[in-house]
Amino acid sequence: MLLQPKPKNARSKRVMVNRDPKVVENSKTAIFVRGSTTSQVILNVLADLYSLRKPDAINFTKKNEIHPFDDETSIEFFARKNDSSLFAVGMHSKKRPHNLILGRTFNYQILDMVELGIERCTPMSEFKAEACAVGMKPLMVFNGEAFNQNENMIRLKSILLDFFRGETAEMVSLKGLEYVISVTTGPPGINGEPGQIFFRSYTTSLKKSGVRQPRVELEEMGPSLDMRIRRVRYPTDDMWKQSTRIPKELKVTKVKNITRDGLGDKYGRVHLGKQDINKIQTRKVKALKKHLDGGPNKRQKTDIEE
Template structure:
């Protein structure tokens, strides 16, 4: 990006990146933290070795997330989220493509048809879940069943089974699948725009099934249409392998909620009649020492002289004995 220094930072290093152009300023503002975050972008990539099943899984998941996703087509040998130091390259790729989520596919003799779903916080690995693909049926195998679903519409996500609440691995799977398919957070939604259903079923503590159905509204003879579900794919049977939970300090940092609304003012309230009502506490003021502009007649010297004159008039006069010029009478 022009005008922005995109050099990755060393962990523990603080660096202030200042934009040099207007395009760079807009780029940094788009990546800045927000009270309501945008839809989470997802990075789809491959590990050291892959299989045709994993390639088909990545292709179908990318097709469902195409509007908020980036995809790598080459193999990445150094990406190992569950090994110490193996997340460095992954964090760099997610930072470069502005993707706080990732889906990685790999294949080995020990872990065949391996699928890893994870999230980032501040572009550091937050949590990850490793799944094994045991059954898979691609979207193209269902023919024209999925043509009614439009790209960008929000799906209805259903989780069946109490295991999603009690088993830590499946609870993590539920959280990751919600972030992966939810898209942008909205307050209201048009029910007529819901054209597909994603269903996750917990079979036991370590297995789940993932299905997707298209919604068709058909005539029912009343104002309320009849809802018909048609499987559109992809269909996957998944088994839980390894999972990585976030550290407690990172959880406390990630769960902080930004303050919304105006700051509460002291001694200020509002009602329906008077509107904004406030209470003011005024200390006792001395008008003599208050620094205000005074008129000529209100100056301190004139007030003091007038006060002394009025006090002098109010004082009683003392009586004196009369005297004669000839002295005392005989």
């Protein structure tokens, strides 16, 4: 764990205060780091992912001797220096060709990461479709049962969702969904290992459909990646518990006897005490009135006398 530096002036103190934990955190920043040896495939992947992640992204153009699975100090130093909680590291070697590592940090320490092997890459420059605007939130689609059953695929899904979620928005306009990211899994291997992973991104265009809802057409804009999981590092139980803790200010106070269904409709339950039917206020009718002596009323007396 790196030591927290002390601020030397007012400007550096404001920067340190801005990095302190908040009830509502800032949007996460991702850093894209080149390894000591890289291939053109990895350079294209890092450049395209960086363009999708902008403006909350920092691209490192120089080579760095970095191996997150073997030595954590380098990536933790970069995370603290740039105040980032997401990282992507690209490298290439004979043992692990076209290697891409995606991971997250918590309190400037590595939380979890996934190592992917890129088997095929078609960069955005080879597609004719126009790229989406900078800073747009994508619609994420995950196809395949492995994303709900296999632990490695579940971890990869969580990291990808965190990587491309952007700023938190309460409401999203239909016209604001400019592109879609689709992640599909192939058939599993013989030993039950996850199969190939197909990463695709599409731009959306709204067409007239004759009804209120428009017809949506997709056009591939890239990057198009075929990859496979190599190594996965899971977080410790204590660190995962701290990273997923919800502040008290954001916890919803539970109200008694009020529930909501799956559609968001609110239902309330009212508890009443024991009711005495004789004390209920009813319509005042003379025929139903009781006299103090308990005898018949005047009309009944006259009928008896006759």
